Amino acid sequence: MRDVAVIGIGMTDFGECWNDSLRDLFVKAALQAMDESGADRLDSIYVGSMSPGLFCGQEHIGSLLSDYLGQAPVPAARVESACASGGLALRCGFFEVASGASDFVLCGGVEKMTDVSGAQATYALGTASDQDYEAFHGATFPGLYALIATAHMHKYGTKREDLAQVAVKNHENGLLNPHAQYRMKITVEQVINSVKVADPLNILDCSPITDGAAAVLLCPLEMTKKLSKKPIVKIAASAMATDTMALHQRKDITWLGSTAKAAESAYKKAGVKPGDIDFAEVHDCFTIAEICVLESLGVVEKGKGGEASRSGLTARDGKFPVNPSGGLKSKGHPVGATGIAQIYEIVTQLRGEAGKRQLKKANRGLAQNMGGSGGSAVVHILEVL
């Protein structure tokens, strides 16, 4: 296996991009990644997208996007693992370069969610749950995470304010990210008094519906020095794991087994412990998700996730900054693009190019991208050399 580096990154602004189609969004992000990489060709393309069929009535997007990027006949595949589709696209590209089969692989993610009504978007997102045994009964995604939140509050005494604090912290970070959808400060009171969605979660506990795309270009580590003058960022580990599809099948509803397993495997591959990671971009699709993810990653003990935001541990100037980009909550969550946008932020931080939101210490970062209510999770660890 060859070592793999990220030599180019790109992303669109996240938001309601009414003038951009799915193909426009993807091509804009991909061109940025290709332009800054110095590569003169592509060997292969992977695109993470959760449901272009339901959001845009368009399938077969591997071909569409390769064509509109001006890269046909390069092989191109769309991969899907619900909200972890982007992370999975990176993982596919990583192995293709590591194996020696290809040198230059573009890994992108895209979702165009605002061409349909909110109700239709909710339906499309709901297809990432168990259709016959969750969605059938009227469960929504906020509803499933609300069930996790109630269980966490009951088991560990996590407070309503602890959930709100995650959103407050991520919005503070997003304020400094020019690509973020919701660049505004919010308060704990605003979160707690916002419109109820699924008790105990309110609208300000939920990541938004977003259009956007992100892309990264991978190549073998030994080729990077000739191509790019930017600091070299290596993918130290790529790992994925699965768990029961339905939330109710899990012994411990507050434990994200797929994230824990993928993280354990990633730490082992990179030869590091959670304490060796400087910062993380994690899948805060709902405030409770970030709390449970921190526990499952081993950053904090079981049951202590609620304290992490309140104590300042995960703040931008804390000991373990989480979601310096603003996370899904403030930056936006164009489902398939999210996993790649996390990598965009990590590479930006590792290169020292994050401007006002630049972290003091950023030598090794972790990205955790999660599908559904945790039925799948992808974890990557990146290091700057």
Add this chain to the structure above:
Amino acid sequence: MITPPVVRRNTPQRYRLEAGKCKKCGKVFFPPRLVCDKCQCREFEPYTLPSEGAVVTHTVIRTPPRGFSDEAPYCMGIVQLTDGTRLLCQIADCEPERLSVGLKVHLEFRRVQEAGESGVLAYGYKAVPER
């Protein structure tokens, strides 16, 4: 999706709580599966779930998905039945204030969704708090 083939195929579970029990290790699967995730055994015997249980966790859905607009707000929960099997369903005839972890419930046969495009009524189980 509520189409005639789906409704027909799921009838044993939704109408009669039919599950499968692994012949080797005894693990109960609802819905029935073809492979046991505990011991990889592929043989199962028919098994019917008990209808009594208690709420493990709960929520109130206030922003409903398609097919549930007339119902919202409605209570939902994960219910652990007396044999240990867990399932997710609505908690009917229950004021949100009454929801609590440990609340004793039993399953009843109810209509679950509004009739969709195919016009087929979707019936299934809902949990109802014990009086």
